[in-house]
Amino acid sequence: xxxxxxxxxxxxxxxxxxxxxxxxxxxxxxxxxxxxxxxxxxxxxxxxxxxxxxxxxxxxxxxxxxxxxxxxxxxxxxxxxxxxxxxxxxxxxxxxxxxxxxxxxxxxxxxxxxxxxxxxxxxxxxxxxxxxxxxxxxxxxxxxxxxxxxxxxxxxxxxxxxxxxxxxxxxxxxxxxxxxxxxxxxxxxxxxxxxxxxxxxxxxxxxxxxxxxxxxxxxxxxxxxxxxxxxxxxxxxxxxxxxxxxxxxxxxxxxxxxxxxxxxxxxxxxxxx
Amino acid sequence: xxxxxxxxxxxxxxxxxxxxxxxxxxxxxxxxxxxxxxxxxxxxxxxxxxxxxxxxxxxxxxxxxxxxxxxxxxxxxxxxxxxxxxxxxxxxxxxxxxxxxxxxxxxxxxxxxxxxxxxxxxxxxxxxxxxxxxxxxxxxxxxxxxxxxxxxxxxxxxxxxxxxxxxxxxxxxxxxxxxxxxxxxxxxxxxxxxxxxxxxxxxxxxxxxxxxxxxxxxxxxxxxxxxxxxxxxxxxxxxxxxxxxxxxxxxxxxxxxxxxxxxxxxxxxxxxxxxxxxxxxxxxxxxxxxxxxxxxxxxxxxxxxxxxxxxxxxxxxxxxxxxxxxxxxxxxxxxxxxxxxxxxxxxxxxxxxxxxxxxxxxxxxxxxxxxxxxxxxxxxxxxxxxxxxxxxxxxxxxxxxxxxxxxxxxxxxxxxxxxxxxxxxxxxxxxxxxxxxxxxxxxxxxxxxx
Numbered sequence: 001x002x003x004x005x006x007x008x009x010x011x012x013x014x015x016x017x018x019x020x021x022x023x024x025x026x027x028x029x030x031x032x033x034x035x036x037x038x039x040x041x042x043x044x045x046x047x048x049x050x051x052x053x054x055x056x057x058x059x060x061x062x063x064x065x066x067x068x069x070x071x072x073x074x075x076x077x078x079x080x081x082x083x084x085x086x087x088x089x090x091x092x093x094x095x096x097x098x099x100x101x102x103x104x105x106x107x108x109x110x111x112x113x114x115x116x117x118x119x120x121x122x123x124x125x126x127x128x129x130x131x132x133x134x135x136x137x138x139x140x141x142x143x144x145x146x147x148x149x150x151x152x153x154x155x156x157x158x159x160x161x162x163x164x165x166x167x168x169x170x171x172x173x174x175x176x177x178x179x180x181x182x183x184x185x186x187x188x189x190x191x192x193x194x195x196x197x198x199x200x201x202x203x204x205x206x207x208x209x210x211x212x213x214x215x216x217x218x219x220x221x222x223x224x225x226x227x228x229x230x231x232x233x234x235x236x237x238x239x240x241x242x243x244x245x246x247x248x249x250x251x252x253x254x255x256x257x258x259x260x261x262x263x264x265x266x267x268x269x270x271x272x273x
Numbered sequence: 274x275x276x277x278x279x280x281x282x283x284x285x286x287x288x289x290x291x292x293x294x295x296x297x298x299x300x301x302x303x304x305x306x307x308x309x310x311x312x313x314x315x316x317x318x319x320x321x322x323x324x325x326x327x328x329x330x331x332x333x334x335x336x337x338x339x340x341x342x343x344x345x346x347x348x349x350x351x352x353x354x355x356x357x358x359x360x361x362x363x364x365x366x367x368x369x370x371x372x373x374x375x376x377x378x379x380x381x382x383x384x385x386x387x388x389x390x391x392x393x394x395x396x397x398x399x400x401x402x403x404x405x406x407x408x409x410x411x412x413x414x415x416x417x418x419x420x421x422x423x424x425x426x427x428x429x430x431x432x433x434x435x436x437x438x439x440x441x442x443x444x445x446x447x448x449x450x451x452x453x454x455x456x457x458x459x460x461x462x463x464x465x466x467x468x469x470x471x472x473x474x475x476x477x478x479x480x481x482x483x484x485x486x487x488x489x490x491x492x493x494x495x496x497x498x499x500x501x502x503x504x505x506x507x508x509x510x511x512x513x514x515x516x517x518x519x520x521x522x523x524x525x526x527x528x529x530x531x532x533x534x535x536x537x538x539x540x541x542x543x544x545x546x547x548x549x550x551x552x553x554x555x556x557x558x559x560x561x562x563x564x565x566x567x568x569x570x571x572x573x574x575x576x577x578x579x580x581x582x583x584x585x586x587x588x589x590x591x592x593x594x595x596x597x598x599x600x601x602x603x604x605x606x607x608x609x610x611x612x613x614x615x616x617x618x619x620x621x622x623x624x625x626x627x628x629x630x631x632x633x634x635x636x637x638x639x640x641x642x643x644x645x646x647x648x649x650x651x652x653x654x655x656x657x658x659x660x661x662x663x664x665x666x667x668x669x670x671x672x673x674x675x676x677x678x679x680x681x682x683x684x685x686x687x688x689x690x691x692x693x694x695x696x697x698x699x700x701x702x703x704x705x706x707x708x709x710x711x712x713x714x715x716x717x718x719x720x721x722x723x
Contacts, residue, residue, distance in 0.1 A: 077607065079531050106610030116601035118620055128619070129609040179605070186609055 025050035025190060025220040026071060031085035033066055033075065033244075040066050044085075044246045046239060053212060053221045055235035055252065057228060059272065063244040064224045068192050071222065072108035073101040089190065106133055109183035113195040115175035117167035117182070122159050125167040125178055126150060129186035145185055153181035154211050173204020177211060184215075191215065193223040197230065209234050228268055232256050240264045337698055344696020347477040347492060348432040348440045350404055350466065354381025355425040361415055371408030374415075375400070378407055378428070386469055393465035402455055403463065404430050405490070431492040432472065434689035436463055440474060443688065480696060485657045485678060491689035494682065496697045498657040500704065502572050502672030503641060505661075507708075509576020509668070510583055510640050515633055517580075518587030519622075525588075526595045527617055546585035553582045554646025562650060570651035570671035578646045583636035590632020594625040626719040634712035638705055644676040654681025675701045 026048040033041035041063045048054045056064035066075070073094060075081040087094050094104055106129075117125050126146045129135075136142035146163070150156040155177045159170070167178055176196055183191055193212070197205040212221060212234045225231050231238050231252065238255040240248045240263075248255060248264045259265045266272055296302065301309070356364075356377055364373035379400055386393065400407075407430045415422055435455040438444035440463075449457055466472040483495020529535045557578035561567045567574050598621045606616035622629075647653075657673035673681070675697060683694040 072608070074604070074607065077603075102610055102612045104610075105608060109610075110604075110608035112601060112604055112608065114601055116599075116605040118602065118605060119624065128606075128611075132611055132615055132619075182605075182609060 023050045024048065025089065026222075027086075027088045027091075028071075029086040031067070031070065031083065031087060033063070033070060034082040034084075035078070036080040040244050041070075042244050046246060046249055048220065048222060049237055050220045051216060051218070052237060053216050053223060053235040054237040054239065055231035056222065056224045056239050056241060057226075057231050057267075058241035058247075059267065060226075062241040064239075064241040065194055067241065068194055068222060068224050071190070071192055072105050072110055074105075074110065076101050106186050107188055108190040108192060109186060109188035111176070111179050111183055111191065111193040111196050114199050115172055115179050117170070117175050117178050119166065119168055121164045122150075122167045122170070122178060123163040126181050126185045129182060133186055135186065149181040149185040150178075152184050152215070153177045154207065154214075155181055171204070173200050173207055176200060176204070176208055180208070180211065180215075184219075188219065190220045190222065193221065195224050195226060198226060205230070228256070240267065242267070337695060337702070340692065341695035341697075341699040343437075343441045343443075344480055344692045344699075345477050346441070346474050347479070348437045348472060349429045349475050350382075350432055350472055351427060351429055352378065352382050352385055352471060353425050353427040354378070354384065356411075356415060356422055358422050361422050364412070371406060371412055373408070374411040375406070375408035378411055382471070385471060386465070389469040389471075391465050391469040393462050395462045399456070399459050399462055402459055403433060403436050403466075405433055429475070434491045434687055436472070437492060437689060439463060440467075440472070443692075480693070481700065484659045485654055485673070485681070488685055488687070488690075491685075491687050491693060494690065494693050496675060496678055496693075496700050498660055499654065499673040499675050499678035500700065501660060501667065502575075502652065502657060503674040503676075503704065505572040505667040505672070506576040506579060506674055507637060507641060509573060510579045510637060511633075513576070513580040514583040514587050514636065518584050518633075518636075519591050519629060521584075522588045522591035522595060523617060523622070526592050527613065527621075542585050542588055546589060549645075550582055550643050551645040551649065553578050554649035556581070557646060558649050568669050568671070570653075570656050570673075571669050572652070572672050572674070573668040574650050575647050575652050575674060576668075578650060579640040579643060582643065582646070583640050586636035586639065587629075587632050590635065591625070591629045594628025594632070595621060597628065598624045623719065627716045630712050630716045630719070634709060637708060641705055641708070642676055642701070644680050647674050647677045648680070652677050654678040675704065 024047045026046075028044055028046045028048075031041055031044040032039065044067060056068060058064045069075045070083050070087060071089075071094075075083060083095060089104075089108065093099070094108075118128065120128075123146055126149050127142050130142060130145045136145055147156065147160075150159060155174060158174060159165075159178075167175065170178060176199075180191075180196075196212075197208050200208065209230065212223065215221060216236075223231075223234065235252045238250065238252045239246055240255065240259075240261075242263050248259060248261045250260075255264065256268055259268060354377065360377060364370055364377065367373045375397065379397065382400070407428075410430060411428065414426070414428075432440070433454070435444055435449075436459075439449075439455075439460060444455070446457065446460060449455060449460070451457055463472060479493065480495045482497040483493065484498035485495070486493035525535060525538065557574060561574045561577055562569055567577075602620050602624065603616050606620050607613070611619065651671070652673050654673045654677050656671045657678055661667040661670045661672060679694045679697040679701065682690040682697060685691075
């Protein structure tokens with residue numbers, strides 16, 4: 001079958017920088033997030049590499065999910081939340097008044113902690129994004145997008161015979177992969193994953209992790225996780241957050257074997273958190 | 274202590290020493306007994322409450338049905354006779370034309386009595402007491418259908434309300450007082466007519482399809498016209514309050530910023546739901562009729578007033594059902610780049626639909642049963658004298674509504690109208706029930722989409 005062409009800006013990358021991984025996709029500088037009077041994120045500077053998996057780890061309430069949600073402006077939906085500082089994706093400030101958050105979210109997709117398929121058919125779940133963004137003009141094209149998205153999400157073989165069945169009727173792990181397929185269907189460049197495996201059993205988790213590893217080839221992935229093993233398994237870059245501060249950022253290997261900061265060391269050795 | 278645990282199979286005499294092992298599961302302690310007792314008591318309260326409720330429901334249903342069913346039957350006098358062309362011409366020439374037709378009728382009646390072999394003496398006055406003045410009905414029939422002249426025509430004439438009462442047991446020989454309405458001797462005539470098969474009880478279609486009659490003619494009263502008024506009013510209420518209510522609640526729930534102004538609006542909507550309906554009635558009178566000069570007594574105005582009354586109910590229930598849609602669905606839609614409106618209209622609203630429909634049907638049911646505001650804007654029962662001609666006229670022509678009609682009947686002196694009021698309640702309940710069934714069917718269809 002014919003593969004859907006990738007978005008323009010991903011084309012040149014595949015040529016040379018697959019192994020290098022030094023290109024920065026998202027650059028954040030001096031990011032502050034406030035919930036009302038609470039200063040939830042303080043002075044976060046981070047560069048997220050393109051076509052790699054970046055893991056955010058840290059104890060509960062450290063702000064890693066909050067920071068993740070600033071990257072596609074999902075925090076806009078919370079009235080009291082205020083974001084300051086600079087977040088640039090491919091050099092464009094995503095908090096610029098010219099930027100429409102809806103357009104941003106098509107470029108920066110999101111997978112949530114709890115699998116949340118729409119109460120519709122499997123097909124409609126995946127087709128919804130392409131439909132509202134006008135990615136397919138014909139039914140055949142839409143079918144093509146749905147099929148390729150489900151294939152990329154590794155769900156195709158399990159659901160190809162029941163695309164009209166309800167998405168909510170799948171198992172938890174399948175539902176989560178359906179949500180990933182749904183996110184992929186709109187051809188995003190970045191996929192944000194907020195603890196995507198926390199509601200799944202180990203086998204489903206393994207499948208999703210495998211999938212993340214495959215997706216890295218085409219997408220920039222940011223994943224928030226509570227499991228340090230998971231961070232170690234799937235990510236190339238790890239950021240450790242603590243009390244709203246980005247404590248340490250580095251190659252995953254370095255963070256887990258040779259942390260620079262005492263707090264990081266304490267956390268990964270299980271002394272707190 | 275160890276001894277007891279080690280000793281094999283302790284005899285029953287030794288069991289008191291068992292506490293060492295901890296409490297037995299077989300013996301209920303005081304606290305558990307108390308808890309169980311209070312649970313049993315609470316269940317008993319609940320069952321009693323339900324039984325009381327059921328009792329009153331049954332009493333209500335039985336009394337409505339027993340009091341209301343006579344309204345659906347009517348006593349008719351069936352007489353078949355022919356009027357020749359000469360008789361017709363002759364009658365038309367007379368000064369008292371209806372009297373002439375009455376005489377024709379009476380001779381027809383006599384003939385029919387003779388045929389059936391029942392003899393009973395009666396005079397014109399008695400017939401008038403039994404049947405009102407049938408002459409007019411007969412005359413207008415022949416004037417409208419001149420081709421029927423010369424052929425035998427069967428007439429079904431409504432008996433007077435006293436005779437009707439005699440037939441269904443309301444009026445008896447013991448409680449009757451001789452009056453110009455009915456004499457004791459008339460009952461003999463009635464009995465004879467029953468024996469001859471001339472007086473019959475028939476299903477009163479006129480009650481369902483007819484319009485309100487004058488105070489002196491309960492037999493001719495029907496609820497049809499005011500049911501049509503209610504129907505048009507419900508159309509206005511549905512097509513105004515549902516879109517306005519849903520739009521308002523979507524805005525308040527999903528878009529409006531959380532600040533003091535929206536808080537104020539919220540509190541006031543809840544307050545509005547508690548405003549007595551008659552207040553809305555006087556508001557409608559002042560604003561819609563006196564200020565905007567909309568037609569008086571029109572279902573349009575009634576619908577507008579009831580819309581105001583229904584809106585808070587719909588807004589409150591719609592907001593509650595929007596709130597009940599899990600936020601993860603909104604996140605999912607927003608996360609793949611749906612706009613807020615797309616997320617709401619494609620995902621949230623369909624899921625909230627069953628709840629919205631429930632709220633709407635409760636609001637409509639309230640509006641359907643509302644009487645007080647309608648009386649203020651002139652939709653009283655006696656206005657419903659006929660069907661509106663046409664769709665637009667249905668909204669703008671003076672009409673009444675079922676509850677106002679029932680109220681008007683209940684206030685009338687003739688006991689037969691009281692019966693009509695009960696019958697009207699049955700029709701109202703049937704109307705309401707079919708509305709509810711429709712809503713349940715609609716809700717099922719929405720719910721089936723998982």
